[in-house]
Amino acid sequence: MASKKGVALVKTKTVNEGKNGPSLFLTLTFRGEGKDDPPVDLQARLWENVAHVEGGIRTGELVMAEGQLINYNNETQLKLSRIDPLKATREEIESFIPRSKVESGKGMERIREYMDSLSDPHLRDFGQAIVSDPEVKELFPRAPAAKRNHHALVGGLLEHTLECLAMGDAIAPILSLNRDLLLLGLFLHDIGKCWEISSTAGFSYTDEGRLVGHMALGVEKCTQVAKRCPEFPERLLRLLHHFILAHHGELEYGSPVLPATPEAMAVHMIDNLSGQVFAMRQVVAGADGWGYEKNRGAFIYKGGSDPAKVDRTPLGEGARRVFDP
Ligand SMILES: [Fe+2]
Ligand SMILES: [Fe+2]
Structure with a gap:
């Protein structure tokens, strides 16, 4: 060897x-x-x-x-x-800590544009308030989306969230989903990672991450921000909480509740798609073109897909704006 x-x-x-x-x-x-x-x-x-x-x-x-x-x-x-x-x-x-290729200033600006584009005044208010929250502004651009399995990069949460938002924007009209709720749910689903995982070498869990976890931390932040939005309806706040709490999709994967709205199911599926594809891409292949993805226990064929050669143009404006420098 x-x-x-x-x-x-x-x-x-x-x-x-x-x-x-x-x-x-x-x-x-x-x-x-x-x-x-x-x-x-x-x-x-x-x-x-x-x-x-x-x-x-x-x-x-x-x-x-x-x-x-x-x-x-x-x-x-x-x-x-x-x-x-x-x-x-x-x-x-x-220089040894892996980082996302998404430029953080542009990425955060893109999230703000999505929030500005929401049509319901309460949800738009909330989206604008949370993207302007001082802690979110400081932590979201650097946070990794996970400790290992997917988007374990400085800026990984931002890259993962932009992928999800671009997919949500494209899918909402196809499946007749409420675009406002879907996009806000996608933005919020992992926001608690800002406080759960540190963005320094090793991406270790913080004390509050270990004690409380990213779902509860995200719910807490939403409740805080909703108090700053005049007359924010309690029912909408509960729907936003639900996106966060249901996004793992199964009780055994750590969600305390199962997705109970079509938009919550879409958030779970879109989140999963972004994560699973990333995890496959990062598998290192041996000489025969096959690599092993430990998390799913599956062999991955690297000879069939070369992301560098993928033409992203047909994916539409949203995807181009995520990835283009
Ligand atoms: Fe999560
Ligand atoms: Fe996620």
Whole structure:
């Protein structure tokens, strides 16, 4: 098997105490092979000499890692022979944190345009108020949409939300859905991620994220913002809460309620589509063109789709505005 040596960011670190002494389990982020390739996460394991090395290895810092690439449970893993901590500047560390290609200022402006375009005065008021909320303005452009599975990028929440809004805008007339509610639901569904996951290296969960979770945090923010909107109807606030609480679609996936309106079902499906397609795209393929997506336990054929060659023009104005620089 091939060997690998290079600088990497320590994304996660766990020390496991075993019968034969401690072992070190790491997720390391390496730079992509090509100049424009995104950083790649690799599971790395150190089985020997762990007690001596472990103290110097810290999450969010850089290391020089060396070892053999092996196949374990359908996944490429790095069996470390050596790992040394490196001193690095904040900028050097930042360059290893994967980030969205969506430019944050333009992306936030696009969300504001969607909110300005809502026709119901109460919902438009609310949409404009929440996009102008100081915390949302500060945190939404940087927040990742998830810790791993999909859009785990600085700016990933913004990219994921723009994908969802563009799809919602296109789908609303086809399925006779209430465009105002659908677009607001799509904007709000994951807004709690702003407070749930930190946007620094490793995208760790915050204390309030662990204690309360992104759905409750999103509901809380909506309630706060609704108080600032004169005479905001209680029924509409409940419908907005429902989008957030139902967006995982199933009780076993963490939603306390099932989607109860066609728009809430559409938010769940659109959210899922954006996430699932992203997760497939980030699978790294082996020489035979096949890669393994751990989350779904499915093999993915990379020989059949090259996103770089996709002509986005037929998708319409919404999609072009999400992705074009
Ligand atoms: Fe979610
Ligand atoms: Fe989402």
